[in-house]
Amino acid sequence: MDLPPLSREQLAAVVASAQSPTELYSTLSEYESEACLLSTSDATQAELLSLYYSTFFFSHLLTDQICEARLSTKRMPQDLLQNDPSLQNCLNLLRAVWQRKYEQVYTILRALPWSEPLKPIVQSYDAHFQEKTLKELSRAYEAIRPAAAATYLGLDPASVEQGDPATMQKFIACGWTWEEETGLLHPKPIIEAPQDDTKLYNELSEVMALVGSRRV
CATH class of the missing domain: 1.25.40 (Serine Threonine Protein Phosphatase 5, Tetratricopeptide repeat)
Incomplete structure (x- = not known):
């Protein structure tokens, strides 16, 4: 056509x-x-x-x-x-x-x-890009400092350093765990499901809806 x-x-x-x-x-x-x-x-x-x-x-x-x-x-x-x-x-x-x-x-x-x-x-x-990076981090790291993770994902590393609970909760919502004694986040590998061809601007996962609301 x-x-x-x-x-x-x-x-x-x-x-x-x-x-x-x-x-x-x-x-x-x-x-x-x-x-x-x-x-x-x-x-x-x-x-x-x-x-x-x-x-x-x-x-x-x-x-x-x-x-x-x-x-x-x-x-x-x-x-x-x-x-x-x-x-x-x-x-x-x-x-x-x-x-x-x-x-x-x-x-x-x-x-x-x-x-x-x-x-x-x-x-x-x-x-x-943020979603793709999150998946890469979850596979590449067993442990990562919160400020470094925030930088990779375009979040505010300063707020993480200051212990902002809202920012930390975004990582925890992705299944990551926080070890207070060492100050490290432990990523959980994200298993990719077959991608559903939905509308272009609505194809992102619920994970990134949680992670993506905070901008640098």
Whole structure:
């Protein structure tokens, strides 16, 4: 079935109707050949290209295709990539994710300016990255200091150091245990169930609903 022509309205419709990150990525992939025909010298088309490539970039990250995300930046119009604020933010985010600079990832997602159409997918990736990191921590550590765990998950390490019970409760709610004598948290490995392809912005687990409410 032929897709409607690429436009800001169509991009918004694609994001809103996607039943999963995989579906979003697949649909946006079909628009890449059309995007290649647009000109960056036309201001309206350049704005559309910025929104399309930024959204397509995040669809790579939401499906954990980090290498493919790097390759996608090579296919973008390089003059637009070097001068467009949203695409520059995407490049900075890619570097931080690739280099596993957790604090920087959250700072880029939460502190840098993102256009209004991109904010929902930026927030979705924030939650996705946090959930993914939580699962990695649960498998990698038998014990971890609360402030370090908070930093990995984009929570406030200072509040943990001050003994904030609300922040500590977020870890305990994930099944982790707190050993007061040593000052260590003991993660509980999180068993991943088969992922249900529900609405794009509602696919996160109840665990991350508990963990994700506190921001740095």
